[in-house]
Amino acid sequence: xxxxxxxxxxxxxxxxxxxxxxxxxxxxxxxxxxxxxxxxxxxxxxxxxxxxxxxxxxxxxxxxxxxxxxxxxxxxxxxxxxxxxxxxxxxxxxxxxxxxxxxxxxxxxxxxxxxxxxxxxxxxxxxxxxxxxxxxxxxxxxxxxxxxxxxxxxxxxxxxxxxxxxxxxxxxxxxxxxxxxxxxxxxxxxxxxxxxxxxxxxxxxxxxxxxxxxxxxxxxxxxxxxxxxxxxxxxxxxxxxxxxxxxxxxxxxxxxxxxxxxxxxxxxxxxxxxxxxxxxxxxxxxxxxxxxxxxxxxxxxxxxxxxxxxxxxxxxxxxxxxxxxxxxxxxxxxxxxxxxxxxxxxxxxxxxxxxxxxxxxxxxxxxxxxxxxxxxxxxxxxxxxxxxxxxxxxxxxxxxxxxxxxxxxxxxxxxxxxxxxxxxxxxxxxxxxxxxxxxxxxxxxxxxxxxxxxxxxxxxxxxxxxxxxxxxxxxxxxxxxxxxxxxxxxxxxxxxxxxxxxxxxxxxxxxxxxxxxxxxxxxxxxxxxxxxxxxxxxxxxxxxxxxxxxxxxxxxxxxxxxxxxxxxxxxxxxxxxxxxxxxxxxxxxxxxxxxxxxxxxxxxxxxxxxxxxxxxxxxxxxxxxxxx
Amino acid sequence: xxxxxxxxxxxxxxxxxxxxxxxxxxxxxxxxxxxxxxxxxxxxxxxxxxxxxxxxxxxxxxxxxxxxxxxxxxxxxxxxxxxxxxxxxxxxxxxxxxxxxxxxxxxxxxxxxxxxxxxxxxxxxxxxxxxxxxxxxxxxxxxxxxxxxxxxxxxxxxxxxxxxxxxxxxx
Numbered sequence: 001x002x003x004x005x006x007x008x009x010x011x012x013x014x015x016x017x018x019x020x021x022x023x024x025x026x027x028x029x030x031x032x033x034x035x036x037x038x039x040x041x042x043x044x045x046x047x048x049x050x051x052x053x054x055x056x057x058x059x060x061x062x063x064x065x066x067x068x069x070x071x072x073x074x075x076x077x078x079x080x081x082x083x084x085x086x087x088x089x090x091x092x093x094x095x096x097x098x099x100x101x102x103x104x105x106x107x108x109x110x111x112x113x114x115x116x117x118x119x120x121x122x123x124x125x126x127x128x129x130x131x132x133x134x135x136x137x138x139x140x141x142x143x144x145x146x147x148x149x150x151x152x153x154x155x156x157x158x159x160x161x162x163x164x165x166x167x168x169x170x171x172x173x174x175x176x177x178x179x180x181x182x183x184x185x186x187x188x189x190x191x192x193x194x195x196x197x198x199x200x201x202x203x204x205x206x207x208x209x210x211x212x213x214x215x216x217x218x219x220x221x222x223x224x225x226x227x228x229x230x231x232x233x234x235x236x237x238x239x240x241x242x243x244x245x246x247x248x249x250x251x252x253x254x255x256x257x258x259x260x261x262x263x264x265x266x267x268x269x270x271x272x273x274x275x276x277x278x279x280x281x282x283x284x285x286x287x288x289x290x291x292x293x294x295x296x297x298x299x300x301x302x303x304x305x306x307x308x309x310x311x312x313x314x315x316x317x318x319x320x321x322x323x324x325x326x327x328x329x330x331x332x333x334x335x336x337x338x339x340x341x342x343x344x345x346x347x348x349x350x351x352x353x354x355x356x357x358x359x360x361x362x363x364x365x366x367x368x369x370x371x372x373x374x375x376x377x378x379x380x381x382x383x384x385x386x387x388x389x390x391x392x393x394x395x396x397x398x399x400x401x402x403x404x405x406x407x408x409x410x411x412x413x414x415x416x417x418x419x420x421x422x423x424x425x426x427x428x429x430x431x432x433x434x435x436x437x438x439x440x441x442x443x444x445x446x447x448x449x450x451x452x453x454x455x456x457x458x459x460x461x462x463x464x465x466x467x468x469x470x471x472x473x474x475x476x477x478x479x480x481x482x483x484x485x486x487x488x489x490x491x492x493x494x495x496x497x498x499x500x501x502x503x504x505x506x507x508x509x510x511x512x513x514x515x516x517x518x519x520x521x522x523x524x525x526x527x528x529x530x531x532x533x534x535x536x537x538x539x540x541x542x543x544x545x546x547x548x549x550x551x552x553x554x555x556x557x558x559x560x561x562x563x564x565x566x567x568x569x570x571x572x573x574x575x576x577x578x579x580x581x582x583x584x585x586x587x588x589x590x591x592x593x594x595x596x597x598x599x600x601x602x603x604x605x606x607x608x609x610x611x612x613x614x615x616x617x618x619x620x621x622x623x624x625x626x627x628x
Numbered sequence: 629x630x631x632x633x634x635x636x637x638x639x640x641x642x643x644x645x646x647x648x649x650x651x652x653x654x655x656x657x658x659x660x661x662x663x664x665x666x667x668x669x670x671x672x673x674x675x676x677x678x679x680x681x682x683x684x685x686x687x688x689x690x691x692x693x694x695x696x697x698x699x700x701x702x703x704x705x706x707x708x709x710x711x712x713x714x715x716x717x718x719x720x721x722x723x724x725x726x727x728x729x730x731x732x733x734x735x736x737x738x739x740x741x742x743x744x745x746x747x748x749x750x751x752x753x754x755x756x757x758x759x760x761x762x763x764x765x766x767x768x769x770x771x772x773x774x775x776x777x778x779x780x781x782x783x784x785x786x787x788x789x790x791x792x793x794x795x796x797x798x799x
Contacts, residue, residue: 068665070655070762097651104666143679156675157667180679205739207664217659224652224764281680284648287655289764291648295680307679 002211003065003529004028008041009107011122011129013195014055014114018129023108029532030618034500035091036546037062037109038078042089043553043622045111052084053194059112061102061200064500067287068103068208070220071525072227073502075100075287079161083186084194085172085346085407086432086456088554088563090186093460093497095285096179101159104204115195121149123158124202134198139165141339142177149201160201164341166395167193171405173346173434175337180293180309181285182338185433186455187407189341211531219525223508224289231507232290236282239294240312241271243437247316250469251578252439254316256323256381257352258428258569261439262578265325273327274310283309290504296331303332303388310334313459316437317348322355322387329384336391346407349434351390353408353427354400355381362421363400370399408434425568430457441570442580443468443475448593449486451564452607454550460497463489476580478589483596491543495522498546515540545617547601552609552619555626561607564594604628637689637711638772640672640747640757644683646767649676653684653759653768660750660758662740669738671747672759672768684768686759687713687734687747695726695735695746703744713746720744 006028008021031037038060047056059081066074077099083090102110105126112122119134136152137145145162159179166174167189174189175182192198210216234242247253248266255263267273274296284291293309310331318324318333333351337344357363358379368386369376370393379386393401403411412427428435433456440447449462459465464486468475473485492515496503499522506513509521519539526534551559566585574582598605602613611627614620654670662669672686689711696704696713703719704726706712715726722742727735738745749770750757760768771779 068655070652070659070665072764100651100667104668205666205668207658207662207666207669207740209664213659213663217656221762224762228764281645281682282648283680283682284650286649286651288648288650289652291650291765309679 001025001028002209002531003069004108005106007107008109008111009124009129010111010113012113013116013120013122013197016131028108030545031549032498032542033062033064033067033108034076034078034498035062035080035093035494036078036498036542036549038080039089039091039546039549039553041109041111042080042082043549043556045113046082048556049558050082052082052087052191055114057082057191059188059191059195059197061110063099063103063108065526065529066499066501068100069210069529070217070224070287071501071529072220072224072508073285073288073290073505074499075285076500076502077102078497078500079176079183079188081188081191082557083455084190085185085187088431088456088557088559089454089550090188091455091550092176092183092186092188093500094178094181094183095288095502096181097286098159098161098178098202100286101157101202101204103208104206105202106204106206110200112195112197112200116197119196119198121199121201122197123153124200126203126205137162137198138168141165142341143180143339145199146179149199153201153203155203158201158203160199162199162341163189163192163197164339166340166342168198169395169397169405170194171342171394171397172407172410173343173350173405175341175343177338177341179286180338182343184343185345185458187343210529212528216525216528219521219528223505223521227289227505227508229508231511232504235290235292235504238271238275239282239292239310241274241294241310241315243271243312244315244320245270245272247437248320251575251580252443252465252469254321254437254439257321257349257356257426258439258567259356260575260577261442261580262575263320263323266320268325269315269319269327269330271312271315274315278310278327278331280307285502288502290502292504298328298331301328302385303328306332306335308335308338311344313436314344314348317345317352318387321348321352321437322384323381324384324387325382326384329388332388333384333391336388336395340395342395345436346434347391347394349428350394350404350408350411351387353412353423354390354404355379355387356426357415357421357423360423362415362419362423367400368393370401372398407432425573428567428569430566431455431563433457435567436460438465439570439575439580440566441575441585442583444478444585444589444593445473445475445482445485447566447570447585448482448590448597449490451566451590452486452594452597454547454554461490461493462486463493476583478593480596482593483598483600486593486597487600491540491547494543494546495539498542541617545619548609548614548617549619549622552614552622552626555608561594564607566590636691636772636774638749638770639689639711640686640749640759641769641771641776642684643767643769644681646765647674647683648765648767649674649682650764652762652764656758656762660753661745662738669740669745671736671745673733673736684759685732685734688732689713690731694729694731698725698729700725710749710751712748712751714748715744715746717741717743
């Protein structure tokens with residue numbers, strides 16, 4: 001087999017035994033890699049119905065088909081577990097060196113079972129597995145942990161996935177981090193912390209071989225050069241943060257906990273402002289010729305020295321969404337999240353929720369009393385200093401930070417139960433996952449994409465904001481096309497997430513990002529790598545299969561139709577400003593679009609998957625278990 | 629540490645301001661030399677000290693190269709015209725003295741052969757060094773110290789003199 005080793009490494013964290021599972025080539029043709037393969041490994045290895053924090057919930061890594069080859073932006077991998085934050089599938093994607101080391105070590109995937117009995121740094125050294133004591137790493141941030149491991153093991157090519165203090169403290173939306181990139185959303189860090197797993201490190205010294213290297217090199221070279229053109233300019237020059245002003249103009253920039261979609265001080269927290277005042281350098285993930293990560297630093301004030309990469313999603317959550325117009329505070333907040341291993345979006349949205357609680361009198365100064373802040377503090381929108389204090393309390397689970405570390409769904413339920421308030425009405429989440437930076441009230445196609453999202457409110461999995469914002473659909477109303485548009489955009493994204501390739505390359509194949517522009521080029525890359533005979537339809541099926549295995553997982557874990565729901569605010573509380581003013585997604589509209597979406601997916605009216613459909617997709621065992 | 633002066637010979641230079649750390653140079657070097665993509669078998673190495681301090685290093689073709697002098701088995705020789713170091717694989721036994729002697733950390737042991745390997749500027753490739761060809765950010769150049777100095781001088785002039793010209797937009 002080319003492009004794959006055919007081997008999955010299983011490690012039992014409890015007994016410290018490991019074993020190799022050989023997978024047939026056909027299995028790879030169905031599940032490919034990344035999010036799809038990680039989800040399939042989770043399907044195969046979880047104890048169905050288990051609590052996400054139980055030993056029965058495994059950690060599943062899946063490499064990419066192009067990982068370790070020169071294919072631009074192919075150095076990515078997927079990670080899947082049942083999410084502690086949402087209770088449904090937690091599938092994350094990250095780029096960079098870790099995946100390449102894993103590929104060179106000879107593993108297509110790794111499954112970690114059970115839990116460690118003490119804090120452990122797991123080391124996969126080519127085909128040897130070592131359990132190392134992690135005491136010396138405790139309390140260290142993510143990047144420092146990686147460095148300390150390289151130092152201790154004496155090889156600067158050792159790559160690690162780590163958790164920071166937030167993961168050690170079991171923050172429900174803590175992340176796993178590798179090479180300064182985040183396996184974001186869904187709270188993998190809490191699961192790792194529960195398993196006392198501080199880091200998984202890999203050294204891979206073997207080479208990667210492909211079926212037709214001359215062809216693959218040539219295709220890769222051409223894509224790499226075309227990726228220096230105007231199609232990727234916005235990523236290369238300003239990074240994703242350049243989206244902030246565009247979203248503001250469209251009236252979908254979440255502002256003050258999603259109360260409005262227009263932020264009056266957007267210019268002060270824009271990608272352009274960042275570029276001018278804070279940018280240090282642009283860096284890339286491994287294997288990426290685009291380089292979008294805008295490393296940015298705070299030079300003045302109390303947060304001087306804070307430095308991290310600033311993405312749009314991190315930025316909106318910690319600036320406009322908090323009404324904070326001081327870029328220095330936003331960078332500090334994002335730095336805390338990145339260094340200490342928390343999800344920037346969930347953290348920002350949770351702080352926004354807390355700010356609204358404060359402004360509405362549900363929380364008061366004394367609620368923020370703790371050892372670090374004996375007098376408590378105010379938490380109004382716009383107060384970056386207080387936001388930073390709360391972020392640190394969340395990381396340490398100190399005082400009310402302990403509650404806010406649970407995410408808005410659990411925090412609001414507890415606060416409302418305690419105080420008789422109705423803060424759930426401004427708790428912004430879908431299936432427990434705090435949404436990304438597009439207000440979905442006036443993006444109706446996107447709203448059904450979010451509601452039906454298998455991992456909750458996620459812009460990476462549903463890309464349906466794109467047709468809405470580009471005007472391909474009328475974003476303010478609902479019509480019979482929306483189910484198909486939402487399903488198509490989800491499956492399109494799932495192809496990239498399962499190869500995986502970074503979506504930022506999508507226009508660089510032929511200048512056109514649509515299926516006709518990208519799929520044939522991707523098929524050529526797959527064939528040169530593996531020697532397979534993939535065509536347009538086979539590439540298209542990758543996304544359909546990926547979305548179905550994830551949905552199948554959720555069904556087996558007890559998904560119900562009413563879980564495909566939107567936050568109350570988006571259904572009942574219209575914005576007052578901008579192009580989306582006065583618009584909400586009504587119950588009727590959402591139900592109608594859900595039905596359209598299920599139909600477009602070839603699912604039943606109840607949102608279940610017909611047996612026959614799964615068999616046609618090449619998943620007979622899945623059909624047997626959950627098909628109807 | 630004794631510092632060796634870099635030579636009049638050409639070598640691969642990396643501009644750390646442009647290098648983004650993608651490692652494509654390593655992939656293509658190892659593929660060109662060994663037929664597989666493997667950073668451990670690359671003769672150019674990226675260095676990532678922290679999130680922003682990133683560059684790549686290959687042989688600097690020193691004059692009176694210490695690696696040549698130090699080799700106890702006379703496995704290393706330097707081409708007097710190009711400065712390229714040749715490692716005779718039948719003489720080399722992988723003792724790593726050359727690695728210790730190199731001021732730039734530019735020599736490595738190939739884990740598959742356990743012998744030393746060093747950049748030869750892709751002297752047998754018709755289109756020259758593959759790392760330079762592939763570098764997406766044009767951070768890598770095949771250059772000599774003289775050429776490097778010329779570029780620095782030009783950059784200085786363009787950046788500091790406030791005279792409208794073809795090279796600079798009028799301010």
